[in-house]
Amino acid sequence: MAKTFAAITGVQGYVPDYILTNKELETMVDTNDEWIRSRTGVEERRILKEPGKATSDMGVEAVKGLLEKTGTTLDEVDMLICATVTPDFPFPDTANVICDKLGIKNAFCYDINAACSGFLFALTTAAKFVESGSHKKVVVVGADMMSSIIDYEDRSTCIIFGDGCGAVLLEPTEEAVGIQDSMLRSDGMGRHYLHQKAGGSLHPATQETVAAKEHYVFQNGRPVFKAAVSGMSDVVTQVMERNALTAENMAWLVPHQANIRIIEAVSRMADFPMEKVMVNIQKYGNTTAGTLPLCLWDYEDKLKKGDNIILTAFGGGFTWGAVYLKWAY
């Protein structure tokens, strides 16, 4: 029997309208446009400002567009996974809320929390359901409203993050396209460098946790930077080697958009030219689980069937990984 592959058959993104520029950040914290551009590559980021709107609403917009564009009906979707660290609620899952708001009734759905690697973890998980033959139309969403957990008085984090979302449809195919390989990693020691301290069972919300700003992202940037470069370049190199991929026969490297200097270092260490590296950090900043599908969405018209692509990410946990796929359309 021919092997079944899980192929991405459509991608759609959504970013909120409000643009938070470096200039505006200069009025909020002690920073400047030159520092932000040169140290991170971010020029602007999107912020979801509408009262009453949350991560699920970005997911709804992306999934609605995805289903329209791929000619998929609500009833055909049999699974939906949402990667996020900014769910609408601690429970129920944001995936459930997205399905309810859209009227998707035949899907089982859940969230995955792997921070900036969330989309890769969700994509790999979803691919297993498709490859096994049990599920035919699986939606994978990467969505984060980072503005809900960012301290806009902390210049080391507020300049980096933004809100955004992307979604892909995975379908089975017997052609040798789609997800070919993946390598995912986790190391819980990384939690000391990047976390949200309070709001979980260890430190439930109290007046003290709020006053101490413990519901915001904490990041010790330098060790995270180093681990991101070595983690992503390591898995990218290994996935390239074991699939006989080279800078010549690969079309694109799609890295998590956390810092342009991290992206450039990974490209250098993997011996991969920057011309074939997807970059949109200047427009959206770091949207956590949203970065990879937003890159695919922005570059969709440049992609060709059969293109060899590696997606890679690194984030809170630590979590990291690389997925090798052949573009399917």
Ligand code: UT7
């Ligand atoms: O996506 C999840 C994973 N996250 C990441 O991959 C992020 C990894 N880390 C980073 O991208 C970088 O570490 C940051 C962008 C967060 C910080 O850049 P850095 O080059 O590591 O700066 P730093 O924290 O070492 O600070 C260098 C200097 C410090 O001043 P002094 O001590 O040298 O006088 C900071 O106080 O830059 C100062 N600084 C700023 N100056 C202007 C820090 N933030 C700012 C700012 N504007 N926004």
